[in-house]
Amino acid sequence: MKGQTLNSPPAWLKLHTLAVFAFLYLPIAILILYSFNGPAVGGFPPSGLTLSWYRELFSDSAMWDAVLNSLIVAACAVLLGLLVGTPAALALDRVSFPGKALFRRLVLLPLILPGIITGLSLLMLWVAAGLKLSLWSIAFGHGTALISVATTEIFAGLQKFDRTQEEASLDLGANYWQTLFRVTLPNLKLPIVGAALLMFTLSMDEIAVTFFLTGRDNTLPLEIWSRLRRGMTPEINAISTIIFAFSLAMILFWYRLRMRSSQAPEVADLVRAATQES
Amino acid sequence: MFSRAYRLAVALPPVFWVFAFLLLPYAILFCHSFWGVSQFQTIQRTWNLDNYRELVRVPVYFEVLLRSMRIAAAVTFLSLLLAYPLAYYLSFYARHKHLLYQLVIIPLWVSYLVRAYAWKTILGSDGVLNTSLQYLHITHGPISFLLYSPFAVIITLTHIYTPFVFLPVYASMEHIPRPLLEASQDLGAPPLKTFWRVILPLSLPGVFAGATFAFVLSLGDFLAPLLLGGPSGIMISNIVVSLFGAAYNWPLGAAISVCMMVVVIVLLVISERLEKRWSFT
Numbered sequence: 001m002k003g004q005t006l007n008s009p010p011a012w013l014k015l016h017t018l019a020v021f022a023f024l025y026l027p028i029a030i031l032i033l034y035s036f037n038g039p040a041v042g043g044f045p046p047s048g049l050t051l052s053w054y055r056e057l058f059s060d061s062a063m064w065d066a067v068l069n070s071l072i073v074a075a076c077a078v079l080l081g082l083l084v085g086t087p088a089a090l091a092l093d094r095v096s097f098p099g100k101a102l103f104r105r106l107v108l109l110p111l112i113l114p115g116i117i118t119g120l121s122l123l124m125l126w127v128a129a130g131l132k133l134s135l136w137s138i139a140f141g142h143g144t145a146l147i148s149v150a151t152t153e154i155f156a157g158l159q160k161f162d163r164t165q166e167e168a169s170l171d172l173g174a175n176y177w178q179t180l181f182r183v184t185l186p187n188l189k190l191p192i193v194g195a196a197l198l199m200f201t202l203s204m205d206e207i208a209v210t211f212f213l214t215g216r217d218n219t220l221p222l223e224i225w226s227r228l229r230r231g232m233t234p235e236i237n238a239i240s241t242i243i244f245a246f247s248l249a250m251i252l253f254w255y256r257l258r259m260r261s262s263q264a265p266e267v268a269d270l271v272r273a274a275t276q277e278s
Numbered sequence: 279m280f281s282r283a284y285r286l287a288v289a290l291p292p293v294f295w296v297f298a299f300l301l302l303p304y305a306i307l308f309c310h311s312f313w314g315v316s317q318f319q320t321i322q323r324t325w326n327l328d329n330y331r332e333l334v335r336v337p338v339y340f341e342v343l344l345r346s347m348r349i350a351a352a353v354t355f356l357s358l359l360l361a362y363p364l365a366y367y368l369s370f371y372a373r374h375k376h377l378l379y380q381l382v383i384i385p386l387w388v389s390y391l392v393r394a395y396a397w398k399t400i401l402g403s404d405g406v407l408n409t410s411l412q413y414l415h416i417t418h419g420p421i422s423f424l425l426y427s428p429f430a431v432i433i434t435l436t437h438i439y440t441p442f443v444f445l446p447v448y449a450s451m452e453h454i455p456r457p458l459l460e461a462s463q464d465l466g467a468p469p470l471k472t473f474w475r476v477i478l479p480l481s482l483p484g485v486f487a488g489a490t491f492a493f494v495l496s497l498g499d500f501l502a503p504l505l506l507g508g509p510s511g512i513m514i515s516n517i518v519v520s521l522f523g524a525a526y527n528w529p530l531g532a533a534i535s536v537c538m539m540v541v542v543i544v545l546l547v548i549s550e551r552l553e554k555r556w557s558f559t
Binding site: 221 | 289307384389500522539
């Protein structure tokens, strides 16, 4: 009785589903298609199949510097997000302290507040502290905003976690720290890896917060952004196609990991957590 | 069951970080909104309400805020229109629901910028849509209102937020106990009535969550309007961006941000109430 309960779907519902999938995927398909287009972006029918835009892209050193910057920022942001987000999830799960309700709301706020507000606030703090904008300020901003993601994912993992394992560990003479590092955290491996992948992807793509915290060095989205404002070239389609391929690889990797555990929709948790803060 | 040292060690660092690096920055933003700028473009820390008076006095701010809310409402409505039946189909009819579910999620992982750019290549006057229409002799010149208009912003943001709206709606449909539907059927309700009286009310918490998310995030968006909106598609965040950049009036920009924050927080409170009111657990 799980799943199908109603008999057969009306035809319009099938059509609607098909149309929504077309709406979601056609733009991406067109983007990829035109990365191989000879003359320029747009123009129907596409003509002159070519790899020259990819060749141009691979010899474009500014673009690859931006990729490297983005990778550094994302790695630092993930580290920061996990270092703060994991104890935050543990604290929400098992410690009661004054201001806990406020703390929970604050942690989640960057998920639902438009990025521009978080970006501006962090910029003001950074300037008030007399620091210079650099890749560090971007990594700091991403990491701080993404604590929300790590906390939500790991907190959800803790809710499903079987507490008796920890009790057994404590009864058998392990102290709290041994229990944390040898029982609790290993059991949270999946949500932690999931959170890391999600934060990495979000950081690689982040623009609203980055926009305000960037110094001289551009991240990849900002580099693409600044070129878009100058004009469109299929080179941007080419880099977009590569980004798409990487995201796809990341998702497949994630699904293979998850195959071994239950199938809980993790991004759904985020949306719910963001809007339903109690 | 945990020692005091453990609880302190677990709670203190994140609490410190979040209060110092999230609450404090938001508070600094709030303070700025009561400050001013001298003619030498330095921030003057004298407390006053001038920025808020300016926002009330100059009609353009309110107009743009209203326009942003209209655009966000259109995006929310369209995303629901697309996502709700999709979630309904997947949850109650689809045979390969897990596969289809993943297919809805995949676009979420594709860069925001990449998708906004894709729409730019589609909607432009030399874009894919216009040249295809001309190729097929449906139109003879480019349709100009496609790009650089609120329309372009709405369609792009709808594309981006439809999966976000789908997720919570689908999750709440999956939580509907299937015996309820049988009960409704056995008691003689036709399918439409079962939908109206059972499925729709029980899926409302997901609808509220998804709608709030889509509305709030499109309200504050400034990239899609910059890229695709043109002059008629300017949104409130674009004004904030220009006040922090070229115009260099941080306090006024901060005041607009505070107004946006108030709108967002009011919406969150309402949505939380509604979700609670309609949840059945």
